[in-house]
Amino acid sequence: MVGDGLNDGPTLALVMGGVGLIAxxxxxxxxxxxxxxxxxxRILIDDETP
Amino acid sequence: MNAPVALDTPAVACTDSRFTVPGIRCAGxxxxxxxxxxxxxGVIAARVNxxxxxxxxxxxxxxxDEALLSALEQLGFEAQRxxxxxxxxxxxxxxxxxxxxxxxxxxMMNIMLLSVSVWSGADGVTRELFHWLSGAIALPVVAYSGxxxxxxxxxxxxxxxxxxxxxxxxxxxxASALSVYETVTGGPHxxxxxxxxxxxxxxxxxxxxxxxxxxxxxxxGALLGRxxxxxxxxxxxxxxxxxxxxxxxxxxxxxVAAGEALAADGEVIAGETLFDLSMLxxxxxxxxxxxxxxxxxxxxxxxxxxxxxxxxxxxxxxxDEIARLMDEAGQSRSRYVRIADRASRLYAPAVHTLAxxxxxGWMIAGAGVxxxxxxxxxxxxxxxxxxxxxxxxxxxxxxxxxLMKRGVLVEDGSALERLAEVDHALFDKTGTLxxxxxxxxxxxxxxxxxxxxxxxxxxxxxxxxxRGLAAALRARGVVAADVSGIAELPGEGVTGWxxxxxxxxxxxxxxxxxxxxxxxxxxxxxxxxFADPLRLDVEQTFAALGALGIPSAxxxxxxxxxxxxxxx
Numbered sequence: 001m002v003g004d005g006l007n008d009g010p011t012l013a014l015v016m017g018g019v020g021l022i023a024x025x026x027x028x029x030x031x032x033x034x035x036x037x038x039x040x041x042r043i044l045i046d047d048e049t050p
Numbered sequence: 051m052n053a054p055v056a057l058d059t060p061a062v063a064c065t066d067s068r069f070t071v072p073g074i075r076c077a078g079x080x081x082x083x084x085x086x087x088x089x090x091x092g093v094i095a096a097r098v099n100x101x102x103x104x105x106x107x108x109x110x111x112x113x114x115d116e117a118l119l120s121a122l123e124q125l126g127f128e129a130q131r132x133x134x135x136x137x138x139x140x141x142x143x144x145x146x147x148x149x150x151x152x153x154x155x156x157x158m159m160n161i162m163l164l165s166v167s168v169w170s171g172a173d174g175v176t177r178e179l180f181h182w183l184s185g186a187i188a189l190p191v192v193a194y195s196g197x198x199x200x201x202x203x204x205x206x207x208x209x210x211x212x213x214x215x216x217x218x219x220x221x222x223x224x225a226s227a228l229s230v231y232e233t234v235t236g237g238p239h240x241x242x243x244x245x246x247x248x249x250x251x252x253x254x255x256x257x258x259x260x261x262x263x264x265x266x267x268x269x270x271g272a273l274l275g276r277x278x279x280x281x282x283x284x285x286x287x288x289x290x291x292x293x294x295x296x297x298x299x300x301x302x303x304x305x306v307a308a309g310e311a312l313a314a315d316g317e318v319i320a321g322e323t324l325f326d327l328s329m330l331x332x333x334x335x336x337x338x339x340x341x342x343x344x345x346x347x348x349x350x351x352x353x354x355x356x357x358x359x360x361x362x363x364x365x366x367x368x369x370d371e372i373a374r375l376m377d378e379a380g381q382s383r384s385r386y387v388r389i390a391d392r393a394s395r396l397y398a399p400a401v402h403t404l405a406x407x408x409x410x411g412w413m414i415a416g417a418g419v420x421x422x423x424x425x426x427x428x429x430x431x432x433x434x435x436x437x438x439x440x441x442x443x444x445x446x447x448x449x450x451x452x453l454m455k456r457g458v459l460v461e462d463g464s465a466l467e468r469l470a471e472v473d474h475a476l477f478d479k480t481g482t483l484x485x486x487x488x489x490x491x492x493x494x495x496x497x498x499x500x501x502x503x504x505x506x507x508x509x510x511x512x513x514x515x516x517r518g519l520a521a522a523l524r525a526r527g528v529v530a531a532d533v534s535g536i537a538e539l540p541g542e543g544v545t546g547w548x549x550x551x552x553x554x555x556x557x558x559x560x561x562x563x564x565x566x567x568x569x570x571x572x573x574x575x576x577x578x579x580f581a582d583p584l585r586l587d588v589e590q591t592f593a594a595l596g597a598l599g600i601p602s603a604x605x606x607x608x609x610x611x612x613x614x615x616x617x618x
Contacts, residue, residue, distance in 0.1 A: 010183060013163050021156045028145060038100030044077035 064094055065111045067118060069129040074103050079127070086125040090118070105129070111280075111292065116309045116350075144260040150195040151257050154250040157191030158243070165243040181233040181240045188242035192226050195249045198256065212398040214435065217405075221430035222248060228427055239424070244431060251436040258443035281306065281313045284357065298363040306351045306358055314363040318343050321356030325349045326514060330368070336514060352513055353538075397435070405429045475595050475602040483588050483604070488518040488580035493526075495576040496569060502531035504569055507544045507555045510536045515567050515580055516544065516555065543567070 006012050027033065074080065080098045083105055087096035092113035097106045107118055115131055122129040164180040172180060196219070203219040206212055222245050229240040280294040281304040290305060295313040298304070303319065306312060324336040327349050336352050339345050345358060347367040364370070409426035413419070449466055477483050496504060505528050508520035533546040533553060543556030551572045558566040558577060566579045595602050 010160070010164055010180075014160055014187070017156050017160055021152060024152050025149060028148065035099045035101045038080065038098060041077040041080060041100055045081040046078075 063111065064108050067107045067109065067115055067131070069105045069107070069115075069118065069122065069131060070103060071098075071105055071122065071127045071129045072103050073127045074098060074100060082125055083122070083127065087118070087121060090121045093118075114310060116311070144257065147198060147253060147257040147260050150198060151250065151253040153191055154195040154246060154253055157187050157195070158246045158250045161187055161243045161246055177238070178233070178236055181229075181242075184240060184242040185230060185233050188226065188229070188246050191246055192222060192249065195246075195253060196222055199249075199252070212402070214398060216398055217401045217430055218248070218252060218434055220402075221245075221427060221434060224423070224427045225431060228423060241427075248431060248434055248436070251440060252434070255436070255440040255443050258440070258447050261447060281310075296364040298360055300360050300363060302360045302363075304358050304360060305355060307355045308351055308353060311350050312345060312347045312358070314358075314360045315344070315346050315367045316358035316360040316362075318345060319357050319359050321354060323351055323353035323356050324513075326352050328514060330372075401430065401433045404433065472600060475600050476605045477602060479604055484582040484584055487521070487582070488515055489522050489583050490519055491579045491581050493522070493578070495578070498528075499531070500569065500571060500576070501526070501528045503533060503546075503548050503553050503571060504555065506530040506533035506548075507536065507546055507553060510546075511538050511544045511555070513544075518580060519555070519567070519578070 004011075006015065032039070071083070074083070080100060083098050084096050087093050087105070087107060090109075090113075092110045094108040094110070096108075098104070099106065105122070109118070119129055119131070161184045164184050168177050168180050199215045199219050199222070202213065203215040206216060225241050225245040225248075229242050229245070232238070232240045280292055281298060282290050283293050283298070284290050284303045284305055298314045304314070304316070308323075318339050318341050320341065322338070322340045325339050325345060326336050327346075330346055330348055339356070344361070346369065347362075348369045362368075405426045408429045409422045412422035412425050417425075446466060493501065501523055505520060505523040508516040508523065509530055510516075531548060533548050536544060536546040538544045543554055545552065545554040545556070547553065548571070552570070554568075554570040556568050556570060558568045566577060569576045569578055592602050
């Protein structure tokens with residue numbers, strides 16, 4: 001079963017889940033969750049870039 | 051991504067100031083503030099937090115909070131100094147809980163994947179393998195995510211007490227240990243999924259609770275935040291240097307500039323000026339301070355620079371006394387215990403007894419240690435208060451969020467429950483029933499040109515009457531005229547020139563009880579009287595409270611004569 005490497009259900013789930021978990025920890029450290037509404041609104045800012 | 055305007059930061063010592071700006075409403079506001087503040091000399095960077103309606107400004111220490119506040123006002127945003135967050139420590143706790151929650155969630159879902167196979171009938175080698183895998187995932191997860199509970203239970207036990215976390219910890223540890231035993235002996239019943247899922251739901255409840263606490267800002271912090279950050283100390287040889295508020299000591303002489311908030315209590319030794327005491331006493335009329343007068347930390351110097359000899363510094367000022375009293379008032383919950391806490395006092399002993407009885411009972415019935423232990427652990431796990439632990443914080447968070455949108459700050463979840471038992475309402479007058487700021491009673495004597503000139507003069511002064519006038523004029527949409535030669539004379543007023551006409555907002559010639567100003571233009575003189583207006587919905591509020599059967603009364607520091615017209 002698990003010997004199929006990444007082709008096997010549980011192993012794949014673990015690896016992908018693990019990647020997601022690490023990404024979550026990293027994003028938390030960067031502080032991206034501190035201001036969710038702000039990030040949403042910033043895309044609407046008109047930047048005077050020529 | 052979306053970085054604010056930032057200059058090249060040399061290795062300069064800079065200070066971090068935070069302001070709450072409730073008027074931030076859209077993307078345009080974010081850009082306006084960040085760009086506008088970035089252009090103020092001395093500002094290194096400004097960052098808006100839209101969700102919290104705050105601005106964090108990194109700037110050189112010489113730039114005062116007042117300067118930043120007036121810069122924000124010029125941009126069109128009313129702002130206030132934000133609390134020096136005393137809850138900063140709790141923020142770390144929320145993050146810890148969220149991380150534990152994430153790990154528990156990850157573990158729970160992966161173990162469940164394996165458990166589903168086992169429950170669907172996997173047997174023999176497959177089942178053993180999946181049990182080993184589950185164990186390999188579960189044990190580190192329990193060790194990491196269970197820490198909040200284990201730590202709390204250990205603290206309670208070391209003081210010979212129990213709390214909610216003790217049965218939870220025992221349940222989780224026993225379940226894990228039993229499951230390891232099952233796995234090693236090749237048995238059919240491993241409960242790694244149960245243990246981890248339990249942790250997940252309990253952590254969800256804790257995390258919600260912590261998020262709610264984070265959102266509450268302490269009134270104490272807001273009060274202390276109004277004190278000056280530091281002061282310019284004059285040495286014996288005449289040299290001056292800037293010291294932070296907590297390094298000031300009694301006996302030092304400080305130079306207090308116009309517009310600066312005092313960082314310590316003291317006695318005036320040189321100079322004469324007006325102080326704005328509204329922060330300490332609620333009085334909007336400025337107080338004169340001459341040589342020999344005592345002045346207090348937190349008040350604002352409105353007039354000319356003076357020298358003050360410090361008599362009480364950080365920790366010992368009148369302001370700190372007030373903060374301590376507020377803190378004590380907040381702590382005394384001795385007569386009131388939250389409903390859930392009351393239940394939990396009986397809970398832990400009851401659950402332990404039940405589990406112990408189950409174990410003993412089944413042993414006596416001849417079931418053997420393994421079976422009895424399994425049953426006892428099952429009892430512990432079933433009685434874990436997942437629902438209670440989740441429901442209460444969830445309801446509180448949602449309620450607090452709705453209230454916050456309406457401008458009410460909920461500091462403590464139990465406040466919601468206590469509100470249900472209210473039987474009497476006491477109102478403070480200045481600032482609660484009234485706006486707390488003087489506003490011109492009527493502007494009828496002024497034509498549009500006068501209004502524009504008046505705004506230009508009023509904006510230039512920090513006197514409470516000027517600020518009230520400026521706010522009222524701005525609310526009408528008046529645009530300031532181009533007035534030149536603006537000068538402020540403490541105690542007299544503000545003067546300027548519009549073209550060839552002399553303008554002034556000066557001390558009124560008419561001596562009256564109420565606060566008043568005279569507006570002069572050329573040879574004309576218009577008297578403007580100010581009053582502290584009642585908030586618009588005061589009558590409705592009293593009526594609504596009366597309908598609920600709650601009598602209202604006013605408690606105020608003002609004289610009875612001032613309060614009487616309001617009382618009815």
